[in-house]
Amino acid sequence: QVQLVESGGGLVQTGGSLRLSCAASGSIFSINFMGWYRQAPGKQRELVAVINRGGMTNYGDFVKGRFTLSRNNAKNTVFLQMNSLKPEDAAVYYCNVVAADGMYYWGKGTLVTVSS
Numbered sequence: 001q002v003q004l005v006e007s008g009g010g011l012v013q014t015g016g017s018l019r020l021s022c023a024a025s026g027s028i029f030s031i032n033f034m035g036w037y038r039q040a041p042g043k044q045r046e047l048v049a050v051i052n053r054g055g056m057t058n059y060g061d062f063v064k065g066r067f068t069l070s071r072n073n074a075k076n077t078v079f080l081q082m083n084s085l086k087p088e089d090a091a092v093y094y095c096n097v098v099a100a101d102g103m104y105y106w107g108k109g110t111l112v113t114v115s116s
Contacts (some may be wrong), residue, residue: 002105003024004095009110010082016114017083021026022093022095024076024106034078038091038112048093049080062088082112092116 024031033097035050049059049069057069066085071078078095094108 002028002097002099002103002106004097004107006093006095006107006110009093009112011113012085013115013116014085014087016085017081018085018112020080020082020093020095020110020112022078022097024097028076028097028099029107030074031073031097032100033096033098034076034091035096036078037067037096038089038093039109040091042087043091044095050096051078060092064073083110085114087116095101 004022004024006022011020015074022035030078033052035049036048037045038048039045047060049067051057051069051071066083068081090113092109092111
């Protein structure tokens with residue numbers, strides 16, 4: 001069984017910053033991709049950022065240089081630094097892990113609220 005523990009969500013003012021963390025543990029031998037998706041009320045879940053084991057990243061178009069994704073392979077942990085937050089960034093952010101065997105795992109989500 002694999003557990004993803006997310007932390008770092010909360011309330012921030014427009015222009016502020018938050019850092020999300022996600023740690024994977026349990027019966028997971030090797031992780032290929034780690035990343036974050038988000039889902040706002042009434043909208044589809046969308047990719048925020050993903051990073052492979054070698055450190056290559058891919059960001060959603062809306063990020064535009066505001067967010068930085070990094071990972072610690074030894075600790076199976078991924079970090080999302082979010083700067084210059086906007087009200088439209090408010091959503092539930094979900095950690096996602098893709099294991100080497102192709103299995104997908106999701107966290108329970110952490111709420112990000114941005115006040116205008």
